[in-house]
């Protein structure tokens with residue numbers, strides 16, 4: 356398959372905002388995708404080379420890309436950089452450089468998808484001495500044969516800045532339509548394996564029947580089961596039918612652990628592979644988990660003085676660290692609190708009721724200093740549950756989780772089988788959708804961020820406030836660097852930003868307000884932290900804002 360065909364798809368996807376049309380384009384494309392490319396095409400369409408849970412990264416920045424293009428075209432790096440200043444888009448500037456190309460290889464061959472993909476894999480896998488140089492040469496080699504438009508899309512794939520508006524939902528529907536299978540079965544298979552390539556293949560080769568037989572697999576992360584909110588433990592108990600398992604809600608980072616013999620892989624909440632950053636936890640897991648093969652889930656917490664939990668950002672700092680890990684192991688010791696098990700020695704447990712899963716978890720794990728089982732209380736007594744909740748807060752935890760004893764594990768679902776109870780007026784995780792250039796000393800910095808909640812029904816992000824305080828100068832510089840490539844439109848001082856970055860925001864009150872389309876506005880919002888562990892779709896929803904507003908009003912009435 357020629358790469359030009361894929362480039363043509365990207366171009367058509369960019370030209371329309373209609374979801375139905377995008378789905379059709381992708382479906383048509385999948386239909387004509389040859390079998391040997393079916394595993395990779397879905398990811399390329401999403402603008403990625405690998406699924407998020409694959410550890411491999413391209414490790415190529417703008418500078419290296421420009422070098423590669425310069426080498427392939429004879430157009431100087433300087434000229435390409437200058438052009439970026441005009442176009443504001445490296446992809447476009449690379450296309451321009453390819454048009455101007457001073458030397459064209461005599462043996463030039465049209466690019467195939469396979470060649471581009473294989474090259475990008477080689478780029479990702481190049482490591483060690485002079486790897487930057489090798490990466491550059493691999494890339495130059497394909498740019499040598501790339502048409503301008505192809506070059507643009509290769510650049511965007513490399514930098515992870517493809518803007519075709521194809522998200523997981525479109526891909527799911529397109530796979531269903533291309534291979535004439537049920538979308539809910541595609542969704543199910545994806546929730547169990549997080550692998551669109553595999554799901555597309557099963558859909559094509561085995562249809563509905565094959566999809567319905569898809570099982571969880573070691574080495575492919577399961578989408579995590581999520582929780583809804585309850586106002587208090589009493590409400591949670593009623594919701595659960597009078598009896599429930601209450602567990603401490605640890606404030607850390609959720610992880611999913613896959614153990615296969617001596618090998619352990621740890622995925623973050625966003626299902627990114629974080630194994631390498633936490634070798635201390637990995638070896639503790641190997642010692643604690645008694646089965647040969649298992650998938651378990653838990654909350655990774657940073658522990659401070661007297662075993663008290665530290666804010667979850669500490670755990671994220673551990674995840675980010677790629678070098679001098681030993682130093683971090685000492686500075687930020689971690690503890691894993693396991694709360695679920697989905698697979699033991701060949702047997703999937705997701706259909707097993709929670710009560711039994713918990714028993715299996717207790718039988719599976721030898722607790723140690725680093726590996727614990729979540730503290731739990733099974734009760735039908737509201738007072739007992741309330742005491743447990745208060746104790747949890749006293750110990751510095753976030754609150755409690757209530758779980759239905761007879762509930763199965765529902766991958767990717769935010770249902771009522773799990774409820775979280777936390778003190779109200781909690782912070783909100785919101786998505787940055789706009790910003791303003793500062794004034795005076797801060798003229799080169801983006802500040803005053805327009806933040807939005809997610810509306811799962813429309814898939815849109817609805818603004819609820821502007822956050823201008825709580826940032827240090829370093830924060831602003833960092834955000835400006837992060838947000839600049841995401842600018843969609845500029846109007847005077849105001850810029851519109853592609854919804855990608857999630858921040859945690861605290862505030863004094865939620866007000867009813869006609870100012871924003873949501874009908875709500877945050878009073879005195881203040882920046883707390885960057886939530887790198889959340890994707891925009893995982894930000895707090897507009898329903899959550901409405902619910903918090905109600906809690907707040909109820910609470911006011913009580914006082």
Ligand SMILES: Nc1ncnc2c1ncn2[C@@H]1O[C@H](COP(=O)(O)OP(=O)(O)OP(=O)(O)O)[C@@H](O)[C@H]1O
Nearest residue numbers: 580581582602603604605608609654694729756775
């Ligand atoms: N005992 C526990 N059982 C389940 N989840 C727990 C437990 N302790 C801590 N957690 C964390 O609480 C989260 C449950 O809330 P939810 O499903 O709404 O996730 P979330 O969107 O990340 O919410 P939050 O921002 O409140 O952590 C889990 O994702 C997990 O990270």
